[in-house]
Amino acid sequence: MSQQQSKPVIGVSVGDVNGIGTEVIIKTFADHRILELCTPLIFGSNKLINFYRKSSPEMNFNYQTTKDFSRIVQKQINIYNCWEEEIAISPGQLTDVGGSYAVKSLTMGVEALRDKKIQGLVTAPIHKKNIQSPSFSFTGHTPYLKKAFNANDVLMLMVSEGFRVGLVTEHVPIKDVAGFITREAILSKLTILRDSLIRDFGIDKPRIAVLGLNPHAGDEGLIGKEEEEIIKPAIKDAKHQMLVFGPYSADAFFARNYHSRFDAVLAMYHDQGLIPFKSLASGEGVNYTAGLPMVRTSPDHGTAFDIAGKNKADNTSFIAAIYTCIDIIRNRQEYDENRRNPLKKMGSVVLANAEDEKIEEN
Structure with missing residues (x-):
């Protein structure tokens, strides 16, 4: 198995910058054990990360920034700087800034996924109202992804x-x-x-x-x-x-x-x-x-403005979204490999049956 197969690069969009997205991202990747399974590439900005990292000073969240996909570092958290400018971050507030920069992060992540610069994408929550604009008129991630990948x-x-x-x-x-x-x-x-x-x-x-x-x-x-x-x-x-x-x-x-x-x-x-x-x-x-040609997952919760910026967000669902993304990538690789080489799958089945017989004999 190649390095890319064994440890995929997982892109992460930050969602609404005033919601809990960045907080759960920090909490998730501060546990460095997850870096043994994937290489995260967060589509946001180091200034956004630093703003929320102050709310969780005990978190061991070290990262490197890049704007070059060829310079992604394995076993490290990578930040892809989607913007350099200062933006108004107002935890818990529904603002135009929160929506527009959520879209900026998402669209850059999807572009990287479409170009196969990353192997999967995990999206933090957006708010359906403030993402609306003439260039982005979707009711959520799913219809946007359908159009982005020209899926039937x-x-x-x-x-x-x-x-x-x-x-x-x-x-x-x-x-x-x-x-x-x-x-x-x-x-x-x-x-x-x-x-x-x-x-x-x-x-x-x-x-x-x-x-x-x-x-x-x-x-x-x-x-x-x-x-x-x-x-x-x-x-x-x-x-x-x-x-x-x-x-x-x-x-x-x-x-x-x-x-x-x-x-x-x-x-x-x-x-x-x-x-x-x-x-x-x-x-x-x-x-x-x-139904997409690529893998996208997200947590099953929303922006949770009521607790944003208070270091109260639970990252359990976000961790599950990362693991599910990795599992599906590996399942697809195995499925596609077995279709290309059916004898390999047949051998695996024979080996499994032999193991079962051995257990029964014992």
């Missing part, structure tokens, strides 16, 4: 160890959700989800559950027609290509722990999937954009 479709996939929840619709007003639930949309999301489970998570024959849109999954058409007319036909079509089941009533599904029987769940809308996910993931959830 992408899937917002929440991940926490073996628990995964994907969404058919993302940041859509509740009154508009039903209009986005089409057979084509469900089939597209299911295909991305299946392919991601196989390539990104190493699951050969993934089992996927689909939730209904209406209470009690429509009660055979008594509470809405979407299940009978759209969701069930989509599942029937998908069964030709994958192991997919449903539609399930969302409340009973999670209350009865049915999600543990499946490799992933496809929810119809944001809160239907994210409320149970965040409740059960216990602050360790990760947002992964499936």
